[in-house]
Structure formats: C-alpha cells, structure tokens
C-alpha cells in the first residue's frame with residue numbers, strides 16, 4: 001500500500017473518531033435514558049455503542065469498500081487490510097455516566113497495525129499514531145515515562161469476567177508486593193493512551209480482544225514504550241494477555257503476569 005493510501009486512511013480515521021465522539025457525547029449522561037442491554041454479567045452495551053458501530057462501519061464501507069472491518073459490536077473477519085474498531089471502549093463507565101471511555105480505531109496491514117486512533121471525547125483528547133511516525137496527543141508528541149522500577153510505577157491492571165477473580169487477585173498481589181501503585185479505570189484503550197502519554201507507566205490485563213487494544217498498543221510503541229505483540233488470527237475473536245509499558249518495566253511486569261494470563265477464546 002502506498003504512503004498516500006495510508007495517509008488517506010489516517011486522515012479518515014482521525015475525522016471518524018471525532019464524529020464518533022460527538023455521537024457518544026450526545027448520548028452521555030442523557031436524563032431521558034440510554035437503552036442499556038446486558039450482554040453478560042457486568043458486560044454492557046448501549047444504544048450509543050450500536051449507533052457508533054453503524055456510523056463507523058458505514059463510513060469505512062463507503063470510502064474504502066475493499067477494506068475489511070472487525071468491530072466489537074458487529075463482528076467481521078480478519079483480512080490483509082482491515083479496520084479493527086471498538087465503538088466505545090469502557091462501556092461500563094459510559095453507561096453509568098462516568099467519564100472514562102474512548103473510541104478506538106486501528107488499521108492493520110498484513111498483520112501489522114499501521115494506524116491507531118483513540119479519542120476521549122469527554123476531555124477532547126485525540127491520541128494518534130502511525131507506524132514509524134511517532135505518537136501524538138492533540139498535536140503534541142507523546143513519550144512514555146522514564147519509570148523503570150516497580151516501586152515508582154503506577155500500573156493499570158484491567159479486569160473482566162473473562163478471567164477468574166483468583167487470577168486477578170494474584171496479579172494484583174504481585175503488583176502491590178512489588179511496590180506498584182495499582183489503578184483500574186475501566187477502559188483498556190484509554191488506559192493504553194495514558195501509558196503512551198507518560199501519565200501511568202504500564203497497562204496489564206490477562207485477556208483482551210483486538211478491538212480493545214490494537215490502536216492503544218501502537219500508541220505505546222510509537223511513544224517509545226514496549227508492547228507485547230497482538231497477532232490477528234482467524235475471525236479475530238481470540239483474546240490474548242496484554243502488557244504495554246515503559247521498556248524498563250517490561251521484564252518486571254512479565255514476572256508479575258506469569259501464571260495469571262491463560263489465553264482464552266471468546267465465549268459465545
């Protein structure tokens with residue numbers, strides 16, 4: 001794919017994330033009620049997730065009809081050039097009226113994430129990266145922090161019911177015993193963007209999907225950090241452990257994750 005074709009997709013992704021953010025904000029904290037459906041225990045989806053999913057899917061299909069699309073809410077398949085989208089990451093926060101969610105859009109070419117855009121519409125922060133071109137927040141270059149010791153690190157340890165509470169508690173115990181400040185803000189995409197911005201020093205979670213993390217992982221790498229590979233396979237429904245952090249924390253966080261990161265397939 002030419003540079004011009006990638007640039008066109010990058011500009012498109014930025015504008016699409018902003019449009020999606022405007023839709024999210026029209027629904028956020030609406031007193032006339034937001035339709036919330038329980039997909040599973042503590043796994044919510046709202047009318048806004050579906051509206052944004054449709055907006056993004058339709059926009060990609062009409063502008064780049066040959067590109068594949070995989071989204072959290074309407075599925076899809078992996079192809080050589082594919083968009084991987086979470087319309088709202090942090091739906092639990094969004095549905096409760098809590099600021100702490102983001103739109104996540106990635107573009108992958110032959111298995112390599114080339115474009116990553118995460119937009120937090122509440123604070124209007126647009127996090128963007130193109131492979132080899134750096135990572136930026138609202139136009140300012142981002143760099144991960146210089147933290148290299150657990151005793152100085154703030155690490156987000158994400159949790160979902162796709163892993164056992166005992167594994168999560170064991171991971172938290174190892175992080176706390178190593179001296180980390182542990183946080184859990186409820187959006188992996190936004191958490192990874194905070195790592196890229198140098199506000200926290202790492203993000204770990206035992207099981208996440210491609211739509212949650214592809215954009216955010218590229219942000220961290222392009223901000224000079226370390227991110228575990230997240231290969232796209234099959235129909236894209238396979239979840240994997242995620243670790244993204246400063247280079248100095250990579251080994252220590254791997255040790256903390258050991259034993260708590262079984263690879264699980266998405267339950268239907």
Ligand code: IPD
Pocket residue numbers: 043044072086088089090091092158159160185186187188189205207208212
């Ligand atoms: C969830 C969020 C959460 C993470 C979960 C994800 P959703 O995505 O990213 O932070 O811990 O594993 O499922 O459901 O809000 O799109």
Ligand code: CA
Pocket residue numbers: 072086088089090211212
């Ligand atoms: Ca998600």
